[in-house]
Amino acid sequence: MPAIEGEHQGTHYQLTGATTGSVLVLINSLGADLRMWDHVLPALERHSRVLRFDMPGHGRSHATPGPYEKWRATSLQQLGEKVLALLDHLRLERADMCGISLGGMVAMWISIHAPERVRRLVLANTAAHIGTRAGWEQRIAEVRASGMAEVARATAGRWFTPAYQEQHAAEMEFIRAMVAATDAESYAACCGALRDTDLRGGIAAIAAPCLVITGTHDGATPPSGGQALVAALRRSKYVELEAAHLTAWERPDEFAAAVTSFLAGEESHYG
Numbered sequence: 001m002p003a004i005e006g007e008h009q010g011t012h013y014q015l016t017g018a019t020t021g022s023v024l025v026l027i028n029s030l031g032a033d034l035r036m037w038d039h040v041l042p043a044l045e046r047h048s049r050v051l052r053f054d055m056p057g058h059g060r061s062h063a064t065p066g067p068y069e070k071w072r073a074t075s076l077q078q079l080g081e082k083v084l085a086l087l088d089h090l091r092l093e094r095a096d097m098c099g100i101s102l103g104g105m106v107a108m109w110i111s112i113h114a115p116e117r118v119r120r121l122v123l124a125n126t127a128a129h130i131g132t133r134a135g136w137e138q139r140i141a142e143v144r145a146s147g148m149a150e151v152a153r154a155t156a157g158r159w160f161t162p163a164y165q166e167q168h169a170a171e172m173e174f175i176r177a178m179v180a181a182t183d184a185e186s187y188a189a190c191c192g193a194l195r196d197t198d199l200r201g202g203i204a205a206i207a208a209p210c211l212v213i214t215g216t217h218d219g220a221t222p223p224s225g226g227q228a229l230v231a232a233l234r235r236s237k238y239v240e241l242e243a244a245h246l247t248a249w250e251r252p253d254e255f256a257a258a259v260t261s262f263l264a265g266e267e268s269h270y271g
Contacts, residue, residue, distance in 0.1 A: 008089040010062030011082055013053035015090065017045030022119055022263065023095040024048035025083065027103030029125075029246070030190050031155060031179040033059025036100070040248045043256035048096065048263065053086060055079065055102075057186020059178075075193035080109040087117060096263055098122035100248060101221060102190060105130070108199050111206045121206065122259055124213040125245050127225030128199040128232070136195035140188045148187065152180035159246040161217050171249075203232050210236040211262040213255065215243040237262065 004015040014034060017024075024044060026037050034052035037044075044050050056079075057063035083106060087095060096119050099107035104126025111118045143151055156165055156172045165172055210233045214226035223240055230236045239258045243250040 004090075007060075008086055009082070010056070011053050011086055012060035013051060013086060013090075015049065015051050016041075017048055017050040019049070021048050023051055023092050024263065025051045025087070025095045025097050025107075027083065027097065027099035027106050028053075028055055028058065029101035029103055030194065031058070031151070031182050031187060033178060033182075035059070035178065036246065037248060039252035040256040040259075043252070043260065047260045051086070051090070051092070051095070053083075055186075055190065056082070057183030057189070059181075063183040063186045075189060076105060076109050076197045077113075079106045079190075079193065080113065083110060084114055084117065093117070094119050096120045096122070098124065098259060099126065100124045101126050101130070101245065102194060105194070105197055105199065108203055108206065111208055112199070112202045115205075115207055118208045120263055121208045121210045122213065122262065123210060123226070123229060124255070125215055125218055125221045125226075125247055126229075127221050128203050128229060129197070130194050130221055130225070133195050136191045140191045140195075143184050143188045143191070147184050148180045148182055151187070152176045155179045158220050159244060160250055161244045164244075164250050200228075200232070203229065204234070206233055207235070209262075209265070211239065211258065212236055213239045213241065213247055213258060215241055215245060215247045215250075217242075217244045218247075220245045 006013060028034060028036055033054045037052055054061035094117055097107040097110060104123040107121055111121055153176060156175050212226045212229050214223040230238045241247045241251045241254050248255045
């Protein structure tokens with residue numbers, strides 16, 4: 001099957017990779033577009049048909065029209081429903097899901113509310129509840145007052161270890177430019193989703209086998225959040241990588257190896 005690139009209901013997507021095997025949906029973090037998976041994509045494509053897409057106002061996807069102040073409890077649902085609509089558009093009944101940070105929360109929402117669509121689940125650098133209301137309110141206010149420039153400058157410090165930043169200056173500039181290009185109101189809306197979402201009461205219902213990946217030096221979603229997921233999920237495995245928040249970028253070989261091994265695993269390996 002050839003690579004497919006298109007747009008559905010304002011969502012830009014790419015479908016690439018293996019012609020056989022299961023479909024793997026990659027769901028981005030806040031402020032990132034589908035290029036955040038570039039370092040692991042070649043390895044994942046050898047085993048799966050890979051679907052990547054941009055969230056509203058990120059990358060090449062259209063910004064969702066306001067009023068953004070109303071994006072509260074239903075916002076994560078809106079993001080999850082966009083993924084399901086894209087799967088329907090591409091006639092993909094069931095898929096593996098892999099999400100980082102906000103993307104992991106979207107993947108959990110889908111696994112809770114549309115479990116028949118999820119074969120296996122990878123939750124990377126995420127948690128059932130991320131950050132504090134005050135912290136997200138401050139981020140929203142800053143973005144609405146000053147735009148994306150300052151957020152973009154600060155992102156590398158949250159996403160990567162100091163050593164990686166120092167050794168990969170060109171990559172840090174790429175990350176800054178990617179985040180800076182995000183629509184400010186769409187970014188603020190996704191911050192609202194993170195502020196208002198708490199899945200701790202629902203994740204025990206997830207039946208799909210899960211792989212939880214954390215970064216040892218991740219200050220945004222520390223390993224304790226991933227360990228709490230493992231404790232709550234019925235059928236889960238845990239991997240911790242020597243990285244910060246964007247493990248799929250900073251440790252691509254280890255990340256891809258863990259994911260491909262997990263996706264190929266036997267159901268009997270889980271309780």
